Amino acid sequence: MYPLRLRQIATLLQGKILRGDPDLVLTHVYYRRGRHINNRTLFFFYDSRGRKRPDLHDLSPGAVVTSRALLPHVPARLPVIVVDNPFRALWKLARWQRNRLTLPVVGITGSAGKSTTTAMTAAILNRVYPTLHTVGNLNTTYWYPFQILRVSPRHRFLVLEMGMNRLGDIRQHSRAARPCIAVITNIGEAHVGNLGNDLDNVVRAKQEILEGLSPNGTLVLNADDERSRRIDTRKVRGRVVTFGIKNPADYRAKDVRYTLTGMRFTVTLRGKSHTFDLPVFGEHMVYNALAAIAVADLLGVSPAAMRAGLRRFRPPKMRLQMIRGKQGRLLINDAYNANPSAMIAGLSILPHLPHRGKRIAVLGDMKELGALTHAGHARVGRYIAAHRPVDVLVTVGRYGRIIAEAARERGFGAVHAFTTRDEALRFLLKTPPGCVLYFKASRRLRFERLLRPLRQTER
Template identity: 45%
Template structure:
């Protein structure tokens, strides 16, 4: 420690986020942001203490700010996070999967927060590098640590599990997401397997009974309880009587030899699967069924996941633009078809990235599905998405109802000419920023 009070009590730690710096924090320098940007925030806010690399000059730091120098600030942040983790004893829940993990995490949180104080994953900050930012926020009063466990490479989930050892785990499904970075679907299965292998003995694991690829996951070495969820096949948490309502989905689940009705304020059968995971986790924690029903009914879906937006001229926009893979895109198209009813249904689909050698096959798969559900218009944007339109036409869709654009701007001009009562669905990979297209078409 270069200067400052060693007995100083610090409320929170901040690693490399000068925008959110507060005066009661200890701030850790990051090389991922410019030093001038960080220094400006430090001078303006004057946090209690600052952790800098020894190689960086600290002469411009206000004298009232405590100062610690280390070789590696991220390693120091990890040490602080692990120390804090050892002072706390929350029950750890880990949720992974190729699709639906964010929504499932939020549904689970919507239920559990009614009963316990918790720390949970924020947004899509769900890989190993973000784990210390959650551990450092824990206090003895937090009873639940709810983690969405994402990855872009093998061993990422395993590294998370080595630290926190989840007591309850769930794999929503195993699909094509990240197959480009991992190299094959078999490696995607291996990545999800890391959660199962990393859980603590005596834990409870939830697996999808309806997902063929989830059957490739091995539970032979798992020393705990395996429970299943599903709709089509027998499962421990099984939905039936699934139906669309004016505001979302309604379904029944048999629990403790009785049937219970659940409602969620989001559309799509895939969201029923997400809710089944949340129900299973909540029951494993002995949450009363009434609290589960209320928690799901009050669930607030994450932004850009089947988010309904009022469009210009009475159009309805469905913003599902957070990210895309073929499974999620086809589920969203089902929602479009159901919600549109007799109104013109328009599918605006962009490139699905990170699919590697499966890219052409994946876009063709979506094209075949589009031809099957026959929306009134198909609009594609991007080099790879052109294959969706080609395949849809080759499988019977009227070519006069298919348009392709190389840019969002061209698509926006065309969409503004469509009927004013149209329902327009938007889906593409994150890099295409389809939310900007939605913004152009939304009502003022």
């Protein structure tokens, strides 16, 4: 947050200081329990539906914003501003901060790859100026005030990942953030069960990012993604640019190939060809990099800075994260979340890895697919049988069994289907030394608990 005195905050929020020094300077904002809290933190204390109220006796913020009803739960030692509605006051402060910002804001959404694209974009932009970007999985509108209020005067770029659970989420996020560049990585099955089991509703949900796009802003679209081509761009008053590999695009990767350490490809920028190296595997990662390159180019970043940023990029946790396992195994943790397209994209990299061991896929239930649940899981099983990216298939869960059955029906014999993680773990502990284990499932299956016993113990 831009530094503010307690008296200034009270005025902005139309609140009243009950305790504390009016000249106390605060520089951070938070509203959940966490390591972000210190004596310069302004803590918004309110009841949030479905979330446990934090105990302020265990925390040490610099000051608290709350309602009179919750005042008895605030320790007497803490400065307090009382407002009618702390949650609305939080958004009021976030809007005030956004109105002060003059730095470029980039909004990134999509069914798959948005976290990785956000991280790649930030890795490039940080090569030229301090850049703030969405951390972890805090990409919903609930977390928007936290993200926007993290911006300080030193930052020159802001990159916001925009997630969704239902129609209207991205609209709210985009209208609040007002990006000058909006990116849609792709449009697939993720969350379709929350959107009436209609993929056209997923298109509509992603299109909501345009509602906050600044006048003369730029929309960045995937030229190779069929559903992205359904986005109605008529209301874009600025530019629409595209990225891709297969179809003509403004930012098109050519000579895409696997190396021993990742991917290499070339892109023509301003009439000159440039080669880029990524320290991660997969053609889908090239698409993410192309979106990041497009954003960087639109913001005037040099190709040299783009190359350096992508070389230093490291994927977010649980997204194609390479981990050393016991007995020389390679563990690939790609289990942050899953949908059929993303699962197939992850499987497609396995034949290209330099690792020589047996390849084993450990796949679990994919949630929030609604009426597409059976077809989506079966599609993955058929892909495995047709393309043989792995030697052995292990599935976990009720829907994971659909993957197993579809693979068996198409002639893939090395299949082991388990109901629980514990059953699967007993099997995985007996897998050959030096093998590759690829893990992918929806977040609710908590596959990180399955990986933990297989990891090499750090010394």
